[in-house]
Amino acid sequence: MEVLSSRFQLTACIKNLKERAETIQLKQKKIQQAQEALKKHKQEMKNNGNVTEEEAEDNTVRVPVTGGNRWWGCGLFNKEPEVSTSSTRERPAPAPITEKKRTSKVRKTIEDMREKYGRGKGDCESRLENLEKEMEELQRERDQVLEETFQHVISLEKIALNVDSLSTYVHLDFLIQKTKEKRDAKKVKKLEEMKSRVNKGVVGALRYKRTAAARAAMKKTNTLLKNKDIVSKSDLIQSGSPAVYQLRPKKEEIGTLRRMTLGKKDVNQSNRTILLLGETGAGKSTLINTLVNYTMGVEWEDDVWFQIVEEKRNQSESQTSDVIVYQIFEFEGKTLPYSLTIIDTPGYEYNRGIEQEDIISQRLFDLFRSDDGVHEINAVGLVLKATENRLNDRLKYVFDSVVSLFGKNMEQNIVALITHSDGLRPENTLKALKAANIKCSKDENNQPAHFLFNNCQSKQKTQTNQDQLKSSWDLTTDEMGQFTDFLDEAAPQKLMTTVEVLNTRIRLTACIQNLQERIELTELKQRELQQTHDGLKKHEEEMKNNENFTIEIDVPYKEKESSKKGATCCKVCKENCHDPCTLALSPKWCDVMKKGGCIVCTKKCPVSDHEKEKKVYVNKTMKVQMDLKDVREKYERSKANCEKTTSLLETLEKEMEEVTAAKYQMLDESFQQVVNLEQIALNVDSLSSHVHLDFLIEKMKEKGDKEKIQKLEEMKSRVDERTRAAAAGEEADE
Template sequence: MKSSKLPMRGIYNDTCVNEALSTNSKSTQDDSQKPGQPQVTNVSFDTITLSWRSPEIFNTGDFFQIGYRDLDDSRWKVYVGEYHQSTHTLTNLKSNAKYVFRVRAVYSDIEGPYSDVSQVIETKSSPASRYIALCERIGTATPRRYRLKMQEVPSSKNEKAKSKKYQLGSCSTQNVKEKTMLLIGETGTGKSTLVDAIINYILGVNYDDNFRFTVNDEDLDRAQNQSMSQTEWITCFTIHPEEGSRLPYSLNIIDTPGFGDTRGIKRDQAIVEQIRQLFCARPPQGILTIDMVCCTLKAPDARLSTMQTYVFHSVMSLFGNDIKKNMCSIITFADSSSPPVLSALRDSGLPFGKHFTFNNTALFSDNTEAQKEGPSPRSFWEMGVRSFTSCFEHMKTMPERSLQLTQEVLNERRRLDATLERMQPIVEFGLTKISELKRQIQLFNDNKTRIEENKDFTYSETVYEHDIQDLPKGIHVTNCKHCNVTCHDNCVFADDKDKMNCSAMDPNGYCMKCEDHCIWSVHTNSPYLLTMKPVKKEQTFFRMKAEFDKAMGKSSNFKDLLNKLALDLKKIADDIEVNMETVNKCNTRLAEIALCPNPLTMTEHIDMMIHNEKTVKKDGWSDRIEALTNLRKRALVKADASKFQAEAGSHGVSGGSTNPDESQTERITCFTIHPEEGSRLLYSLNIIDTAGFGDIRGIERDQAIVERFRQLFCAKPPQGILTIDMVCCTLKAPDARLSTMLKYVFHSVMSFHGNDIKKNMIFSNNVC
């Protein structure tokens, strides 16, 4: 038994033994209680694995303590923990440092003597220690801070989208795996400091090291307004693995500008556009896959504010729903592993995923002074190391995700926003026109006798006139020179050569906002906005009738006048119906594929944000309220359009209703019939049905049809066609002579084909 080996128990320390014991007694005790000298079995840049012989009397319930001393320090320290095996790996040691170790056993009622001191053991060089000589020191703080010199990748820089890439090291083999993490969140949550912490972790920096690395410009950060995002560009930092790295793969860390700063909604929309361009561009300027999307939050926030709720709805609405399992939460400024913000995350109902806690105040804090009160920087550092280890282990379990569905979400959102923006003035104009129609019907009915007696009278009417608004310096717009309208009122692209990248353009370079969907090259940056404003004008019945008679080419009567008003209304109804169809398709598709709905399409979110701005009143709050109010109007466009359709319907006007003088076909539609057993054709036949030329809506309508043809012929499959076998021109059999209109129609049709199509033209007599 253990007691039979111990003639006497006592407390041992580093400097003395029990002088009452005899020399022989001490020797017996030392042999039975003293572990063997620690031997090294493995060394890395920050770990040392030791083993030793257990004392004879060491039993279950006893444990070992490990003492260590850095040869640059005269003090012995105890490595925290109780160890029940005669081997252990010590972690978080300094690189390029010399250590000695000793071990003692702690029994149930006694602390045994320390072992003989080990040989001097030196840790290896970490990647971090190898980079110091190449870096520039910043300031005089302790620990020393160095700006890490990373190599910019010129081919990855996108000036238009404000995205760039830096890399550290190089890929030594083609077999090295690559993983990508995206940091995204509200301004002030510490994303950029987190980037520094990740890089220090990967390079093997430990708490006791007398240096730290940064990739951020600290002087600039201090000078800037703290309520604004310190990050203007999307920046990708690629850290390649090398000997001693904590990660065996290349890691891409994508740092994004912060949402929700004092510049308001328009700034957030610009960030969304930056992210869309990053995700939609091909490498090296874009990315195709992602492994982890990290939402950054501050630990003390026990409840998400209105702005935070908006920010995270905005962030998650960018992604396809296949990203849900790749979402995680990075909680900063945490004092513990269970911060108050966790309850807010649970209550939000948003897919925040697994969380990891950090307090990066420890990153650059002085590590030479003991903390007198509160949690120590060392404990924060160790919490961060544990969280990083857990985070990157979790990343291993996540499947790499293609951004294809996310690209579709972003493009659908872009198309929806462009359509709603285009619809807003049309709907407002339509509702005004309905009021005008009601008033004029009443006016004409009240003056029916005068009209029939051909007597003049005066009335007021609302007309829409072009209004030019000068812009402040630094604000750019996209104006269509052909349609004479503003297609994008706050564009990041000032150079006309870059207008193809404007958010108003579709992927093929055609404007989604101007009436004729013009090519990007007829758009320009101007120092003014072009808008339509309502103006009240005095009008006389005779003047109005003369203008109408001239347009019709004949003398008109009372019924003709009312029909003209209804026809004007129908044009608006047709336009709204076409746009509503696009809106409904976009919303349906986004409901299927988006991770979350866009909060800026939900009036309740916008109302809460307006209320919050009125309450808090931070600098620039009135400008932000104005922007939010405009967005609220856009969010209500669909409801206003439905109201317009109901009002127009009450007057017998509806978009898309049939009229023998108007084409029944609004879109170009391709019907593909594939062959099967018994078919009369042995090949697949594509029948392309087009809108009819020459209806009563006039030349502008025909020009719009020509533009649709051009887009069909210029787009790549599957949205366009590359070849054609037969062009069929349809005519009515009774037409013994081509009228002026028919000649115009067929000249129009044939003018947009090349002369190589001549032998592929046929005429078909329509006797239906």
């Protein structure tokens, strides 16, 4: 109370001082005019001539103050009034009034001035001297009031928690100005120190207040207009509070991709791109809708909600492998100074991980390298639920799948977007990120950079839940502002390295798959040779006597079969070079073609020797009855004795050695692909590499290359550890 009373007295004192200073200034002006008039008409005054001069005249007018009566007991009344005998109530003070100084110009004669400024024997100089004395008295009075005001400020500073408040700000400039006129350097310094502190805080508050007021007025004016325009382009799917509308973006199918565009692109406006990844059910769809509403400037008071993500009719639709690109244009300046592109990927699931991850990788690769696709990304958002109790186990698989898509230049742009948040620190999620050693951006506390969002913006408001929903809305809006600030400040990452990662993965997969098929064929040939060898040994006596005999052999061959997805195959080598090949329209556009030739098939044949169709080569065997003549004709040997037969087997064994050498060469090439991928990728130990690693380790052991075996087993050990944790998490959830 003492602080408030002192502050109130300070305000009243300074206001009074200003009014009295104004009175002094008016009197100074009047005296100046009188001096000029006396000097001008000095001769006429000596001759007692009559002249007329215009002079400023001030008048005091009592004006009522609006705002009601002022009661006794306010801070300006130090004395209690008498109490009426007819009532126990205190009498109110007289109706509040204030005095206003008004100036008017009047014409006065010399006689009028003599009467006002004094008669007698004195001349003009003596009359002016009287006026100057009056001025000195007024000046002393003003200095006294100024001193009292300064002491009020000092007293207030001693008792107040913060004297540098907004109410003090207006007074300081006036006090400093008047104290400088008095030339009191010590007091000027003290007041300027106060003002310096005020400038750092209160001026900012004033600016914010003005800005906030302007924003509020603008929003109130534009709310109906902005919603009317958007609603006219939407479909009402739920009435109520809020009313929920489905936006109608322009839909485009670009190969295997879907693009949804809201508004028209302005090439002069900047853009920010977000890639969202996460498990099924993490809340990506709601987060996308929230980003869109925030971009459009939708507020709590608008009582409306817009959806751009189409609602799924059943759970199976949420398991599609489509990648959807949302482009949000024409809302620059609402809340964001840029347009927004959101890339939504289907949810990752453990039980469909390997196949789905490869499809998503292929879809993203197509998006990144397309001429009208995405060529840079500002942020990768890992969408996570804050309520998951076993998040630590499940995230390992999901994040391994995610980060293996990108190059090492992307690490500082990866952040966690925590959904279903109650606003508290997401301890489980942050522990999961840290335990899994997720490579992502870090905050000032060296923790994974993260932002919190609640997922109930479209929930219907009632009297019982309105306060909670408003709190959730405010949380999401505040965190969304911080996230979009991150988007604005984060350096965009060009996707050249990411495309290189995806391209290498595709070629690695194609190379290993082709190698597996060729080794399978080689092993079938080995079995054929072994059967032939055993048959000849069994009928060795018949061969010596040149007698005919019959043996049964499994002969390998290749046959084309139908394929749903299509493949690029070599007609010369009769091999599958890229299966499936879903994007290329012809072999020359296939990912395994480089500098006009194939990098996969045995002979590295030119593009012209390849074909793209929905058929693939399949290794098969058929049982064939062969006699000695057939065997010799097949291996181009003439009739011979047993020694000649041994020569035939040696020839077959030599052929096996050549096939094995070619197999090992492909094995070394595949190993080099894995090494290259590790050098450019954030994480090569993803589940998609797991199948390849098992195969490579097995064949390297046959070759006996210990150094490469150790390198591959180290990779596999990391994959196994993370995969087991993810599997354990899935079993625990079931």
